[in-house]
Amino acid sequence: MVSALALGQQVPTLPENRLVFDPMDKTLNFRWLGDTLETRFEPHAAMLLPVELEHCPKVLYMQFDLGAPNSILYSDMIRQVREEYPKAISFGDTVALTNFHFQHDRMDVLAKEIKLTAHGQSQIKWKDDTSIEIIGTVGADLIEGHVAVIDYPEGKLSLGNEIPPCLRPKLKLTDMMFEGRRVLLPAQLGGETLLVFFDTGSSAYELLTDRETAETFSSDTLPERNEVLSWDRRLIANTLRTSRSIEFAGQAIPLMHVTYMEGVSEAQVALMKRIGIDGMTGNKLFIYSILVLDTRNRKFGVVRGE
Numbered sequence: 001m002v003s004a005l006a007l008g009q010q011v012p013t014l015p016e017n018r019l020v021f022d023p024m025d026k027t028l029n030f031r032w033l034g035d036t037l038e039t040r041f042e043p044h045a046a047m048l049l050p051v052e053l054e055h056c057p058k059v060l061y062m063q064f065d066l067g068a069p070n071s072i073l074y075s076d077m078i079r080q081v082r083e084e085y086p087k088a089i090s091f092g093d094t095v096a097l098t099n100f101h102f103q104h105d106r107m108d109v110l111a112k113e114i115k116l117t118a119h120g121q122s123q124i125k126w127k128d129d130t131s132i133e134i135i136g137t138v139g140a141d142l143i144e145g146h147v148a149v150i151d152y153p154e155g156k157l158s159l160g161n162e163i164p165p166c167l168r169p170k171l172k173l174t175d176m177m178f179e180g181r182r183v184l185l186p187a188q189l190g191g192e193t194l195l196v197f198f199d200t201g202s203s204a205y206e207l208l209t210d211r212e213t214a215e216t217f218s219s220d221t222l223p224e225r226n227e228v229l230s231w232d233r234r235l236i237a238n239t240l241r242t243s244r245s246i247e248f249a250g251q252a253i254p255l256m257h258v259t260y261m262e263g264v265s266e267a268q269v270a271l272m273k274r275i276g277i278d279g280m281t282g283n284k285l286f287i288y289s290i291l292v293l294d295t296r297n298r299k300f301g302v303v304r305g306e
Helices: 075-084 211-216 266-274
Strands: 026-029 031-036 041-051 060-064 072-074 096-104 107-117 134-138 147-151 156-160 177-179 182-189 192-198 224-230 233-248 251-262 279-281 289-294 299-304
Touching: 026 041, 041 134, 072 075, 075 107, 075 134, 211 233, 211 251, 251 299
Parallel strands: 060 134, 072 107, 192 279
Antiparallel strands: 026 156, 031 041, 041 060, 041 096, 072 134, 096 107, 147 156, 147 289, 177 182, 182 192, 182 233, 224 233, 233 251, 289 299
């Protein structure tokens, strides 16, 4: 699953952040959704946060996707919830919900307004307690103005107003950009400084970049090719092996593969270059690390796993 927003779409004027919650030291447990690519199984294809609705006994999920500046709900899934549990979501507007209450792992959230969008169609398995039903996307509005700590080894997302004291001695805080609710991290690779878009909606690939850059950092001649779905659009991922390390906030992280996409328009690639973005990374690169994002002060740090 790759966020289409990360592939160079122009940033629209952002609406006001309409999520309301108390972020004081809240820790949410997330779970992974696996997916089979053409040549392999990826156990970390999507990061999911549990969603609980009043009057609905089934735990639902939303994908945590920092490639999306705003949280959204999937219209067909919401329709099914309404039909099965009318008290959980009142009938009304089919474009957006207002004053929508839900819980993320016992953290109360009020969405003063949240848009509905068409995104695939699947039947909710109401009687299957093991089924994973994804009703929407949690975007970067969740972390705006807060400190987000993504503890990948422990499967936890923490939100607060300050960096936890236990992590401060382990961090080399470094400037980052948080513009248009997009997290842009500086990185060092092969003696070059890159500006990398961090997107939790991208899990299957360590570093996505343009073809020229990917081939520069790899000795492979034949890439592994997989078809991937980016918000209902099909792209071809070309993955090459490498033996480099990429450095974020003073921490060197082994880089095993680098990937470029086919099917992305030249205009999208040109736009990324024009605004200074050299690539995109997601969950896979940090899977053994703790990533700290202070969006209020625009600082970040990485704690490498043992």
